[in-house]
Each structure stands twice: as structure tokens, then as C-alpha cells.
Amino acid sequence: MDGKMTGKTPFAFRGIKWLLRSVMLFGKETVLQIDYNEGYNFNFEITEEEAQSLLPSNLRPLKLRLCREDDEPTYYLSWYLASMDTMKTDKEAQRVDLFTYCVNEDDELSLFFVSCIMEMPDYFEKNEWGKKFYLRVFDFFARDTETGGISYPHYFSERARADANSFVVELNDSVIATDHARRGGERHHWDMVFIMANSQIYRNSHDKNTNFFNQRFIDAEIKFVDLDNVETKNLEGFHPLCRNLKSIHFYGSKDKPSKWYIEL
Numbered sequence: 594m595d596g597k598m599t600g601k602t603p604f605a606f607r608g609i610k611w612l613l614r615s616v617m618l619f620g621k622e623t624v625l626q627i628d629y630n631e632g633y634n635f636n637f638e639i640t641e642e643e644a645q646s647l648l649p650s651n652l653r654p655l656k657l658r659l660c661r662e663d664d665e666p667t668y669y670l671s672w673y674l675a676s677m678d679t680m681k682t683d684k685e686a687q688r689v690d691l692f693t694y695c696v697n698e699d700d701e702l703s704l705f706f707v708s709c710i711m712e713m714p715d716y717f718e719k720n721e722w723g724k725k726f727y728l729r730v731f732d733f734f735a736r737d738t739e740t741g742g743i744s745y746p747h748y749f750s751e752r753a754r755a756d757a758n759s760f761v762v763e764l765n766d767s768v769i770a771t772d773h774a775r776r777g778g779e780r781h782h783w784d785m786v787f788i789m790a791n792s793q794i795y796r797n798s799h800d801k802n803t804n805f806f807n808q809r810f811i812d813a814e815i816k817f818v819d820l821d822n823v824e825t826k827n828l829e830g831f832h833p834l835c836r837n838l839k840s841i842h843f844y845g846s847k848d849k850p851s852k853w854y855i856e857l
Contacts (some may be wrong), residue, residue, distance in 0.1 A: 631755055637836065637837055641802040644669075659787050672691075676847075688755040692707055735796055750763055781816070809849055
């Protein structure tokens with residue numbers, strides 16, 4: 594970076610502006626605003642014992658239907674890959690959240706963070722100060738309020754991209770990708786248990802994010818991606834329980850994003 598200013602805001606400053614505009618303080622609470630555009634849910638079937646192994650002792654696994662039309666409830670480890678606009682600029686962030694489904698001690702439905710995969714933006718990769726700043730922001734989002742530590746790991750991907758027709762996630766020698774993501778046919782809708790579980794997500798046994806979302810998520814039309822069109826390699830490199838890929842759901846739109854407010 595040569596220090597010259599142009600008419601276009603450099604990405605480094607846009608990134609900082611995103612952080613300042615996205616995180617709002619209400620009393621002691623931190624609220625993050627995110628617009629999710631096109632996105633994919635990758636759903637891996639797991640056993641009850643495997644689901645419990647991902648959870649602290651005060652949470653128990655939730656067996657559920659993801660869509661109303663699913664034949665039977667199942668235990669899942671899921672990913673959500675989406676392009677998301679958090680700063681109202683021409684640069685979108687890409688993030689993959691890995692999570693499972695659970696019930697807390699009050700019988701409330703929830704998600705539980707397992708890990709996160711993200712691209713490291715080029716600017717931050719090449720700028721040591723910027724990289725440290727970027728990492729600390731996401732460590733803050735994953736913080737454990739009792740220990741001061743990090744509740745779940747972040748991994749940085751060689752590529753993580755999603756749009757209406759394709760997706761790719763690469764991490765070391767693990768790959769999942771397609772250039773033919775969307776398929777026609779029957780449209781599906783989320784099951785209410787799935788929607789309720791998305792209303793909060795635990796970072797650990799005691800810290801959770803509370804999620805508020807608009808009707809574009811609740812009433813989203815879901816399309817199933819044909820798994821025969823999907824290239825996979827060493828999925829267990831993403832997580833050891835990523836063995837049995839049962840379904841991939843596509844939903845969302847750049848024109849009508851799902852708006853979320855996340856209270857940390």
C-alpha cells in the first residue's frame with residue numbers, strides 16, 4: 594500500500610468501517626447486524642452419541658427434521674456457508690459455521706458452535722497488524738466470558754465462496770465444491786423446530802448468542818442440491834464427524850437477504 598488516497602475507499606478502511614458499523618452497543622450487550630445473501634446448509638448425519646460428544650454436559654442432543662417434508666428426525670452436524678454483507682460495500686465476507694443442534698436445561702432449543710472456517714482477506718494476510726486485528730475481532734465473537742479464552746476454533750481456508758450457482762470450500766487437502774448447485778423441482782420449507790433452534794446458539798456451556806431474524810429466513814424457499822454434482826475430497830479433514838453427507842440446502846437471495854441481529 595503506497596499511502597496514496599483515491600476516490601475508492603481501500604478495503605482495509607472499509608473493513609474497519611464494517612466493524613464499527615456492524616457492532617452496536619446497547620447497554621452491556623453487543624449486537625451484530627448481518628445480511629445473509631445466497632447460502633448453503635451442508636448436513637451430515639451423526640449418531641446421538643457423536644452429537645453428545647460435541648456438547649458440554651448441560652446440553653443434550655436434539656434430533657430434528659430440518660425441513661417440514663423430511664421423512665424422519667435425525668441428529669446432524671451442519672455447516673452454513675454464505676456470502677454476507679456486514680458493511681454495505683462492494684466487498685462481501687465468506688464464512689462457514691459448523692454447528693450441531695441441542696436442548697438446554699430449560700428445554701429450550703438451540704444450536705451449538707463447533708468451529709468456524711473463513712477466508713483471510715488478502716489485505717489482512719499481507720499486513721501483520723491488520724491480521725492480528727482481524728483475528729482478535731473473531732476471537733471476541735467466540736469469547737468465553739468466564740475464562741477469557743476462545744470457545745471454538747477458527748480455521749482459515751484457501752477458498753470459501755458461495756453464490757446462487759456454485760460453492761467451494763477448501764481447507765488444506767479437504768474440498769467440497771460444485772459449479773451446478775441449484776436444481777429445480779419441489780421447493781421445501783424449514784421445519785418449525787429448526788427455526789426455533791436457530792434463535793440461539795451456544796458458544797460453550799454458559800455463553801450464547803441470541804438471534805433475531807426476519808421472515809425471509811423463516812419463510813425461505815429451500816432447494817436441494819443434487820449430491821451427484823458435488824465434488825468432495827477428504828471431508829473428515831473439515832471435522833472427523835463429516836462422514837455421512839445427507840443433504841445440501843440452498844436458500845437466499847442477494848435481492849432479498851435474510852437480516853439477522855445477533856446479541857452476543
